[in-house]
Amino acid sequence: MSEGFLEGSIFELVVEGEAATIQLGRRLAPLLKAGDVIALYGELGAGKTCLVRGLAQGLGIAEDQVASPSFSLINEYPGPLPLFHMDCYRLHLEEEIEELGLEEYFDGPGITVIEWAERIRELPEDRLDIFFSIPDETRRHIRIKGFGKMAQRLKEYKLKAES
Numbered sequence: 589m590s591e592g593f594l595e596g597s598i599f600e601l602v603v604e605g606e607a608a609t610i611q612l613g614r615r616l617a618p619l620l621k622a623g624d625v626i627a628l629y630g631e632l633g634a635g636k637t638c639l640v641r642g643l644a645q646g647l648g649i650a651e652d653q654v655a656s657p658s659f660s661l662i663n664e665y666p667g668p669l670p671l672f673h674m675d676c677y678r679l680h681l682e683e684e685i686e687e688l689g690l691e692e693y694f695d696g697p698g699i700t701v702i703e704w705a706e707r708i709r710e711l712p713e714d715r716l717d718i719f720f721s722i723p724d725e726t727r728r729h730i731r732i733k734g735f736g737k738m739a740q741r742l743k744e745y746k747l748k749a750e751s
């Protein structure tokens with residue numbers, strides 16, 4: 589895993605394989621608190637659900653519980669800090685998104701992770717955006733950007749990781 593911080597609160601890295609993407613999720617989990625929102629962006633097969641599996645592991649949730657919520661739209665994983673995993677891939681109309689009541693999960697008792705977050709018009713100001721791109725068959729380029737309180741927490745996390 590090669591990584592580095594850019595200006596501000598942007599963290600970039602390249603991971604090789606699913607195991608490295610899951611490991612990144614485990615590494616990010618300690619950064620998270622109840623009410624946090626993570627918005628995931630990237631094409632099909634980019635590793636979004638793999639990252640969520642790692643987050644679940646890091647939060648004390650069994651990895652085998654985690655599956656892409658493409659057909660259920662929202663999967664809730666109980667744990668010490670619950671994980672709410674949403675997939676907006678099949679949502680196209682603003683009315684469909686409003687009917688889901690996603691905003692009820694924001695600032696809730698757990699962590700909210702949204703795959704295909706570009707379909708949501710209004711995301712909370714305090715969040716992590718994680719962008720996935722596919723440079724080749726096995727590697728993923730991942731860019732993490734913090735907004736609001738998450739920007740500061742991401743910077744502090746980076747300092748702890750370097751210590």
